[in-house]
């Protein structure tokens with residue numbers, strides 16, 4: 569494999585597509601574009617997956633909770649992608665059972681949750697890792713002994729998948745290099761190069777280790793910088809309204825014996841009703857996530873005590889005999905969801921209700937920006953972004969000849 573220095577040295581001055589950002593979105597785009605035969609460079613200012621793509625809940629899932637928000641197309645797309653990722657990356661995407669306990673007086677009665685489960689299995693065309701089934705309270709006592717069964721009416725057990733988010737990103741980027749892309753890490757875009765009409769022609773990239781700068785000319789430039797989306801756009805044009813409404817998500821990690829869950833357990837926070845998971849993870853269990861608006865520095869996002877207490881409080885309600893204390897927390901991680909700001913902004917919309925759908929925006933300056941979406945749907949996001957880039961290349965007569973008939 570080429571070293572990081574080889575990749576920097578190899579970073580050419582002319583490419584078809586320059587991708588800014590080496591999270592799952594940028595890596596997926598580089599992979600897709602290189603596999604179509606385009607000359608691609610990807611630059612990442614830090615390490616691959618150092619942003620949100622190593623700070624997720626690590627699930628490849630349809631997002632059962634989005635059914636409640638009637639986001640059927642999002643769920644359909646996600647469960648279809650879950651199936652494809654299980655097929656193409658079986659070493660990275662594995663089935664995981666999720667237990668959904670329903671108590672007397674719950675927001676949704678058991679019959680409604682079970683109907684949702686049928687819909688969820690149906691949207692996957694009954695090709696879920698396994699079909700759901702309902703567990704009676706006495707079965708729950710055996711299958712998930714740490715969980716409180718007081719006032720439990722039943723607990724559907726359904727299946728989604730877990731992954732290693734950073735490794736999925738890394739392997740996607742490696743696949744891009746195998747297809748011919750140049751992927752340079754510790755390479756930051758510091759400004760865009762533009763023509764007289766203000767159209768983006770490329771970027772100046774700085775080697776964050778050696779300090780050297782290079783100008784890369786590209787026929788299409790893609791901004792896939794996740795939580796840094798607005799900062800990247802601001803390097804090219806004035807931003808009237810930010811494109812993003814980033815929200816912070818925190819997880820806490822405890823020893824598995826402190827919270828010995830056998831399945832991922834779906835919990836509703838006792839105070840605000842938000843959906844959380846307690847997920848078994850080898851010798852540990854992690855609990856997350858919070859979902860709060862964030863307007864600080866994207867590079868400085870971290871858990872605070874209020875986040876930790878909030879998660880401990882949820883765990884206490886579901887696992888009262890394993891009451892966690894702050895001292896039980898081995899570590900935390902925090903990430904920013906690069907969610908698109910709704911077109912008609914309403915600050916009263918709860919953070920959890922902001923759509924997870926992605927959007928592709930082509931600015932007056934020609935910069936293609938992709939934001940929103942999920943780890944799970946990165947392949948589709950990449951395909952749509954590369955389609956957009958190819959359209960621009962065709963319009964500007966820069967589509968490589970070998971691709972013009974494709």
Ligand SMILES: Cc1cc2nc3c(=O)[nH]c(=O)nc-3n(C[C@H](O)[C@H](O)[C@H](O)COP(=O)(O)OP(=O)(O)OC[C@H]3O[C@@H](n4cnc5c(N)ncnc54)[C@H](O)[C@@H]3O)c2cc1C
Pocket residue numbers: 588589590591592593594611612613614615616617618619620621622623624625626627628629755756757758792793794795796800815816817818857902903904905906939940941942943944945
């Ligand atoms: C708490 C939480 C839980 C989540 N859980 C799940 C889940 O379970 N399943 C799921 O499917 N999705 C989940 N998501 C969503 C998913 O993680 C994100 O949608 C996805 O990781 C975003 O990837 P990205 O590539 O767009 O952004 P990032 O991973 O942040 O990548 C952007 C990259 O751009 C780089 N960059 C920024 N500026 C520059 C520059 N000037 N020059 C060069 N590089 C630059 C950054 O260093 C960064 O690496 C979760 C998100 C959060 C926050």
